[in-house]
Amino acid sequence: MTPFPLTLADYLGHWGSYIVYLLIGFAFGFVLEISGFGNSKKLAAQFYFKDLTVLKVMFTAIVTAMILIFLTSAAGLLDYNLIWVNPTYLWPGIVGGLIMGVGFIIGGFCPGTSLVSAATLKIDGIFFALGTFFGIFLFGETVGWFEDFFYSSYMGRFTLPELLGLPTGVVVLLITIMALLIFYGGEYLEKIVGGKTDPAERPRWRYAAAGGLIALAAVVLVMGQPTTEDRWKWMEKEKSELLAQRAVQVHPGELLEKMYDKKLNLVLLDVRDERDYNLFHLLDARHVPFEDVKAYAEELRAEPANTVTVVMSNDEATATEAWKILVAESVSNVYILEGGINGWIDTFATDTFKSEIRPVSAGQDRLAYAFSAALGARYTIARPDPHAYDLEYTPKIQLQTVRGPASGGCG
Amino acid sequence: MASVTSAPENARTTPAIAARLRRAPRPYVHPYLGGLLLGVVLFAAFFITGNGLGASGGMNRLIVLVEDALVPEHVDTTPYLLEMAGGDRNPLDSWVVFVTIGVVIGGFVSGWLNGRLKVETNRGPRVPVRLRWVMAFVGGAFMGYGARLARGCTSGQALSGGAVLSVGSWAFMFAVFAGAYALAYFVRKLWN
Numbered sequence: 001m002t003p004f005p006l007t008l009a010d011y012l013g014h015w016g017s018y019i020v021y022l023l024i025g026f027a028f029g030f031v032l033e034i035s036g037f038g039n040s041k042k043l044a045a046q047f048y049f050k051d052l053t054v055l056k057v058m059f060t061a062i063v064t065a066m067i068l069i070f071l072t073s074a075a076g077l078l079d080y081n082l083i084w085v086n087p088t089y090l091w092p093g094i095v096g097g098l099i100m101g102v103g104f105i106i107g108g109f110c111p112g113t114s115l116v117s118a119a120t121l122k123i124d125g126i127f128f129a130l131g132t133f134f135g136i137f138l139f140g141e142t143v144g145w146f147e148d149f150f151y152s153s154y155m156g157r158f159t160l161p162e163l164l165g166l167p168t169g170v171v172v173l174l175i176t177i178m179a180l181l182i183f184y185g186g187e188y189l190e191k192i193v194g195g196k197t198d199p200a201e202r203p204r205w206r207y208a209a210a211g212g213l214i215a216l217a218a219v220v221l222v223m224g225q226p227t228t229e230d231r232w233k234w235m236e237k238e239k240s241e242l243l244a245q246r247a248v249q250v251h252p253g254e255l256l257e258k259m260y261d262k263k264l265n266l267v268l269l270d271v272r273d274e275r276d277y278n279l280f281h282l283l284d285a286r287h288v289p290f291e292d293v294k295a296y297a298e299e300l301r302a303e304p305a306n307t308v309t310v311v312m313s314n315d316e317a318t319a320t321e322a323w324k325i326l327v328a329e330s331v332s333n334v335y336i337l338e339g340g341i342n343g344w345i346d347t348f349a350t351d352t353f354k355s356e357i358r359p360v361s362a363g364q365d366r367l368a369y370a371f372s373a374a375l376g377a378r379y380t381i382a383r384p385d386p387h388a389y390d391l392e393y394t395p396k397i398q399l400q401t402v403r404g405p406a407s408g409g410c411g
Numbered sequence: 412m413a414s415v416t417s418a419p420e421n422a423r424t425t426p427a428i429a430a431r432l433r434r435a436p437r438p439y440v441h442p443y444l445g446g447l448l449l450g451v452v453l454f455a456a457f458f459i460t461g462n463g464l465g466a467s468g469g470m471n472r473l474i475v476l477v478e479d480a481l482v483p484e485h486v487d488t489t490p491y492l493l494e495m496a497g498g499d500r501n502p503l504d505s506w507v508v509f510v511t512i513g514v515v516i517g518g519f520v521s522g523w524l525n526g527r528l529k530v531e532t533n534r535g536p537r538v539p540v541r542l543r544w545v546m547a548f549v550g551g552a553f554m555g556y557g558a559r560l561a562r563g564c565t566s567g568q569a570l571s572g573g574a575v576l577s578v579g580s581w582a583f584m585f586a587v588f589a590g591a592y593a594l595a596y597f598v599r600k601l602w603n
Binding site: 004005006008017018019020021022023024025026027028029030031032033034036038040041042044045046047048052056057059060061063064065066068069072077078080083084085086087088090091092093094095096098099100101102103104105106107108109110111112113114115116117118119120121122123124125127128129130131132133135136137138139141143144146147150155157158159160161162163168171175183192196201203206209222297330333386403405 | 440441443445446448451452453454456457458459463471472475489491506507508510514515516517519520522523528529530531532533534537539543548549550552553554556557559561562564567568571572576579581582584588589592594597599601602603
């Protein structure tokens with residue numbers, strides 16, 4: 001299993017985990033300061049092509065972090081599924097960005113750098129930070145007037161490789177090359193506009209660093225990002241044991257009880273084909289045919305932390321395969337309905353039900369009852385009364401801490 | 412035991428601190444080196460926690476904390492604020508608040524170690540100090556408003572979202588540069 005990111009709260013407690021964030025913030029503020037980002041003159045010079053420090057620091061940082069993230073992801077150390085990728089709200093992002101650009105050139109900072117500037121006692125930094133507080137306050141008070149726009153053009157977790165239809169490694173290499181070309185052009189501009197000719201500002205080691213970044217990006221390209229099959233192989237030993245011990249197969253009685261548990265966000269995932277689903281399914285079961293399960297994992301990861309997903313097919317075969325895909329794709333708290341839909345009907349069918357719908361002998365993972373009409377969940381046993389049954393079973397469902405950030409960005 | 416051994420050390424370091432404060436500021440690190448270090452910090456944040464960096468989010472929650480103390484009913488009836496501080500929710504209960512506090516401490520310590528702790532106003536050569544202050548406040552207000560509309564600032568969107576290849580973050584990044592470059596010519600007297 002990919003060991004990172006860590007579930008910090010498990011080691012340090014809820015508030016204790018924030019110490020790590022404090023240290024990360026410390027390092028962030030420290031690096032911003034030594035790069036000159038506490039000085040508004042240095043920041044603003046970016047926009048007159050005299051001193052492109054902002055561009056150089058930002059793009060070097062983005063490229064470095066990007067390469068390390070996808071390198072560790074390729075090596076199976078970091079789970080990219082579990083890191084926060086800012087969801088795309090295209091137009092609010094662009095309009096907000098333009099407004100920020102205006103603020104940048106008038107005020108000379110961005111929010112983070114103004115904090116560093118204020119911390120080093122620069123009065124303009126303090127005024128800027130106060131202005132930022134005021135702007136944020138104003139936004140909170142006025143966002144209600146244009147909420148439709150604020151939530152418009154939502155595209156979810158949408159990445160450049162998906163947009164361009166290219167493998168991640170190719171995009172990583174292209175961005176690295178693009179950044180180096182931008183640096184080359186930027187240095188040229190600094191020379192002709194800013195008159196910077198000091199050789200000390202153009203050390204030889206930057207060629208070695210550029211070469212190193214290109215080489216690492218090429219390694220990312222060659223290694224490729226893990227597929228669902230790769231991810232399953234990394235955890236197969238540990239997880240197939242759970243299957244063999246029947247630790248994740250939930251008895252129909254336990255599922256019925258959980259259907260009435262208001263503290264859980266129970267997701268019933270029916271992975272059978274459309275015909276079987278239409279003939280009969282549990283109340284509120286979501287229909288996700290087996291071939292769409294992998295794509296659906298992203299939606300399940302976005303569900304709240306108290307979510308339990310129970311996968312079902314006619315017996316257990318297809319559901320088990322779907323379980324493997326979901327577990328490999330980093331969905332937490334996934335279980336399989338023991339005996340599948342056939343087992344469910346066996347458990348809860350009343351005599352009247354059995355007199356109308358006859359059992360038939362079916363092949364593996366086929367519906368074992370001859371439904372005559374596609375009534376879906378309009379049967380009582382689609383959500384039976386839990387008090388009408390006295391079932392004995394070993395409870396299996398345990399709500400485990402969901403890995404990865406539940407929310408992120410500048411939330 | 413610890414206090415006995417550390418006493419003479421304190422005596423030695425005190426003049427060193429005084430000297431440090433008197434010394435001329437050290438030069439900034441080379442931008443590419445700063446970028447590499449920043450990249451490693453950003454990577455470490457994602458690698459360990461799954462979250463990137465942020466700043467305006469933490470500032471947002473500090474403002475909401477004040478609002479919640481002064482006018483709790485108002486917070487409870489405004490959906491945007493409700494998410495952070497509605498009912499008994501503590502607006503400080505978020506990772507980004509602690510990153511933001513860390514940024515201030517880290518900036519201060521670096522400024523202190525490098526002789527850059529100095530009360531001053533950085534401004535263009537032809538700009539009066541007062542005007543620079545007003546412009547800094549106005550620019551900050553634009554920045555704060557835009558950052559919340561874009562759901563993140565240069566740190567939370569451009570750096571963090573950029574490194575994990577979010578489409579929206581890249582579009583945002585180009586918009587920030589476009590906005591600044593478009594206006595740069597008209598406010599050139601502020602900086603040159």
